[in-house]
Amino acid sequence: NVSFYYLKKFCRTITSPWENLEGLLNTKFVSDTGSSLEAFANDKNDASLCWKDIGWLRSITSLPNLIKGVFTPEDAIKVVQVGVAGIIVSNHGGGQLDYTPATISVVHAVEVKIPVLMDGGIRQGIDVSKALALGAKAALIGKPVIHGLAAKGGSGERRVIKMRKDEFEFTMAHSGCPRVKHITRNHVRTESDSLHSKSKL
Numbered sequence: 001n002v003s004f005y006y007l008k009k010f011c012r013t014i015t016s017p018w019e020n021l022e023g024l025l026n027t028k029f030v031s032d033t034g035s036s037l038e039a040f041a042n043d044k045n046d047a048s049l050c051w052k053d054i055g056w057l058r059s060i061t062s063l064p065n066l067i068k069g070v071f072t073p074e075d076a077i078k079v080v081q082v083g084v085a086g087i088i089v090s091n092h093g094g095g096q097l098d099y100t101p102a103t104i105s106v107v108h109a110v111e112v113k114i115p116v117l118m119d120g121g122i123r124q125g126i127d128v129s130k131a132l133a134l135g136a137k138a139a140l141i142g143k144p145v146i147h148g149l150a151a152k153g154g155s156g157e158r159r160v161i162k163m164r165k166d167e168f169e170f171t172m173a174h175s176g177c178p179r180v181k182h183i184t185r186n187h188v189r190t191e192s193d194s195l196h197s198k199s200k201l
């Protein structure tokens with residue numbers, strides 16, 4: 001069974017020693033009291049982080065800052081006020097809190113003048129088209145790339161990205177969009193569009 005094989009490979013990857021962190025932290029796993037990796041992650045999370053810290057972040061780099069995890073129009077307005085280069089609409093791949101809405105269902109509501117990117121649940125090239133049609137400048141991919149890496153290493157990652165790119169181009173060709181700029185809001189219909197058109201009848 002191919003998927004079981006990939007799953008086994010994936011599990012082996014995530015439970016093997018964290019070679020990229022070798023020498024930076026103790027990679028020993030202690031199952032009953034939590035791993036040292038967990039302690040490391042907790043140590044890096046600062047619960048006192050707040051909006052004013054964005055100004056400090058901007059002051060220490062000339063690179064463009066993007067704020068990820070924005071989900072509501074209210075937060076998007078705050079992000080614009082603190083002056084970053086862009087927003088990533090994200091629910092962190094659903095990994096933080098169950099029952100958060102799918103990002104594809106909220107991306108259209110984040111209407112700001114800075115670029116809006118989105119991630120979460122991009123599984124086929126057509127999902128990229130949907131995200132762009134709903135106002136995103138770009139769609140980002142998380143877990144599928146990791147699955148490619150687990151299955152076949154670097155070539156697996158490249159293969160996943162190529163597949164998504166080919167599917168995206170296929171979608172564009174079949175919806176009459178020779179260029180990305182030709183993808184418009186009219187290329188998708190959402191549940192709320194259907195409700196509006198019903199109420200007009």
Ligand SMILES: Cc1cc2nc3c(=O)[nH]c(=O)nc-3n(C[C@H](O)[C@H](O)[C@H](O)COP(=O)(O)O)c2cc1C
Pocket residue numbers: 068090091092093094095119120121122140141142143144146
């Ligand atoms: C192994 C793994 C680790 C992640 N770590 C972080 C993280 O430290 N911070 C964060 O904001 N998002 C993190 N994410 C979420 C991704 O950045 C991204 O938002 C998400 O994977 C996109 O959704 P998708 O996986 O459905 O494509 C992580 C995701 C995975 C799979």
